Amino acid sequence: MTTKKNQPTHPLDSLVRTDRIPHIWCPGCGVGTAFSSCLIAMKSSGIDLQKTTMVSGIGCSARGPGYTNLDSYHTTHGRAIPYATGMKLANPQLNVVVFSGDGDLFAIGGNHFIHAARRNIDLTVVCVNNLNYGMTGGQVAATTPSLSKTTTTPQGNPEPPFNLPLLAFASGATYVARWTILHTRDLTKSIEEALQRRGFSFIEVLAPCPTGYGRRNRERPLDALRFYQEKSIIKNDAHPADIILDYQKGITLGTFVDVEKPTFTDIYEKTCRLDPAACM
Template identity: 75%
Template sequence: MQPDHPLNDLLRKDRIPHIWCSGCGIGTIFSACLNAIKASEIDLSKVVMVSGIGCSGRGAGYINVDSFHTTHGRAIPFATGMKLANPSLHVIVFSGDGDLFAIGGNHFIHAARRNIELTVICVNNLNYGMTGGQAAATTPNRAKTTTTPLGNPESPFNLPLLAYASGATYVARWTMLHTRDLTNSIKEALQKKGFSFIEALCPCPVNYGRRNKLRPLDVFKAYQQKSIVKNGANPIEIDADSDKGIIVGKFIDTERPTYTEMYNKIYRSKG
């Protein structure tokens, strides 16, 4: 008899196969996340996954722990509330670049500033995939999307730099091809006290790839040939440009008092 898939106990099996397109990298990043949760050996009744709207926002619906699919851009506020009400929880925010950095950008920088103990995993597929491939805050300059048919005139966010500048205590970037590093990074971030941010690059073959003549295997070839692992690199100098090189690695790992600690010290010290 065929044994069960090793991740079956963490999946809501009745919802699989998931909605993500053939060749989409979100599934791989999600599976890295599940593997990391499993490897970190945290009590699963204390794990909560929160996600916003978008393709990656569906993640919360497929994991068999307590999970919340929240309103657009508001995954971090929901997660913040949950963490403050019950500080013993491990709250994971699994969402996309559009949700976390376009509509939810303000929430992200303030959660990082307050150093709330969240693990934020941002699936960066460089466009708004679910709504039809519009230009997002992370779309590279000159990339073609539905709303920028001649090329994107804007410059994209450098997400690790934004996280670092806002005060995150753990910042890493990996591509979906660095699956084992990504899994280890998520595991480290789960065990880390403080705000941790992991950016995971992945191809969007249907919306972004098709308009930019990038088949998923071409994207992987670029990841293989152009990515440079530079742990501890200065976040100002990290490009994610497929011409110059995609700099990946663990950039920041520091300690500073978390929001819960500060709050307890000032407001909950007397019984």
């Protein structure tokens, strides 16, 4: 490492397995920025980092937890949320953060997402949405915009994408936000808030995938950032049904849901633990 003599270390190095850096993410990929924001938020939120664990499934974003020196679990494709659910229920003292991608959390893992949100498991779910499957080379995902080209939709995507914040809201998430990697301060603040909230929190982070998505849709990393800059409309508290993610019309960003509801554990303790007869 050619850090200059007497150069102070990077402020996030205390949370990173520096012997594993540089990481695997491509030049211009946005996962690293979302990852840094997550680490900054963890530091600034004041949560006990020894009691904090990061869980992921499979994919580019899912490699994130492996770069922290926190307890981290890189599990099977789509199954980060049920794995995290088991961890949280077995030890409610843990702060459990799921950091994974859109393909992992919303295609193969979509069922787990809606059920964890419905149950209001106390998790913080950060989804890096790069609009495609990056790790396998740019295939269509449940988030790929209609008509976009991917390796498995060479003529253009015939399917409409999910509106992830709406899905999270409809499923019962108590904190829902969407930002891009350009909006690092808002993003970091959002993750910080989500870490401090009890309940199922969901943050979607739009990020460029120059190698998979960008290459086939004439979008270089800086084009994506410019697009985020020009087309973003921040509307905090907007109803998730009204928010858009459209290359022509724009992208709605903000914190859309921030409510309090008893978590699964709260209700379990009340209904099952104290009065066993209630379980009969």
